[in-house]
Amino acid sequence: MVNDNANPKCISIDAIKAEVPQIKPTYIFDCRQCLVTFVVAFVVSMVVVFAIGIIGTHVTIATDQPLVLAYDGDNTIDVEPPRHQLIQRFRWGGDPPLKQPKPMKYPADLVIIAHTATKSCSTIPKCSQIVAAVQKHHFQTDTDIRYNFLIGGDGNAYVGRGWGATNPQSNHSISVSFIGNYLRDFLSEDMIEALQELLAEGVALGKLDDDYKIVCHNQTKATLSPGVNVYKVIQTWSRFLPGRLRS
Numbered sequence: 001m002v003n004d005n006a007n008p009k010c011i012s013i014d015a016i017k018a019e020v021p022q023i024k025p026t027y028i029f030d031c032r033q034c035l036v037t038f039v040v041a042f043v044v045s046m047v048v049v050f051a052i053g054i055i056g057t058h059v060t061i062a063t064d065q066p067l068v069l070a071y072d073g074d075n076t077i078d079v080e081p082p083r084h085q086l087i088q089r090f091r092w093g094g095d096p097p098l099k100q101p102k103p104m105k106y107p108a109d110l111v112i113i114a115h116t117a118t119k120s121c122s123t124i125p126k127c128s129q130i131v132a133a134v135q136k137h138h139f140q141t142d143t144d145i146r147y148n149f150l151i152g153g154d155g156n157a158y159v160g161r162g163w164g165a166t167n168p169q170s171n172h173s174i175s176v177s178f179i180g181n182y183l184r185d186f187l188s189e190d191m192i193e194a195l196q197e198l199l200a201e202g203v204a205l206g207k208l209d210d211d212y213k214i215v216c217h218n219q220t221k222a223t224l225s226p227g228v229n230v231y232k233v234i235q236t237w238s239r240f241l242p243g244r245l246r247s
Helices: 013-019 032-066 124-138 189-204 228-234
Strands: 108-115 149-152 157-159 173-178 208-216
Touching: 108 124, 108 189, 108 228, 124 149, 124 157, 149 189, 157 189, 173 189, 208 228
Parallel strands: 108 173, 108 208, 149 173
Antiparallel strands: 149 157
16 A cells, blocks of 8 residues: 555645735734824814913913902992982972972971871882872972972882972971871881981081981971871980970
8 A cells, every 4th residue: 555645745836825825914003093193183282282371361360460350340330229229209200390499598407207198118119109199199289299308118218309499397497208107007127227318418418407306297287297106216316306396
């Protein structure tokens, strides 16, 4: 028997190449991968530069000059109004007087406290309606609303005749009326503060004498005004003048 292994066949080089699979050469970086990597790196670097620029700007604002907010400075609008406002005639809808009242000679030395004997109020619109109604009622017998000022339950003062005109109660006085009926209503702290601030302003403006006195309406004539609940408060004040006021 002949052993085939003893005489191996010769294999050509071409046959070997045919048997061995051809392996393509690999590269460390593919060109497309390089492009993507470059673009990502560029974008990231630009974002970092932009962020540093913004941070640098804010740091400059904070260190070089104060940051002025919308509500800072003199040119801003005060959102919250003063605690006790002075509501002018045009705001409560006042009509012009039927006849110009007699001018006041300053300073007045007397303040007469009254009440309107109407419903009370707690907002500017409601108080304005009542003041306008009081003026129309007074037009029936007088040339204008009779009070120089009125104090509402909203803690605001409403201009009647104002500081510049006399009132029918006394030519040398300032008449102030609380809006409401103080036979049953009670003064709030806001209303008392509004009256005190109004009178302090009158002294500062030279409209009231430094030593002015306060009386209630029922001390000047036979009337229930300003109501017992106002009288109880006013009579405790140091400026209160007791007794009947001589006309």
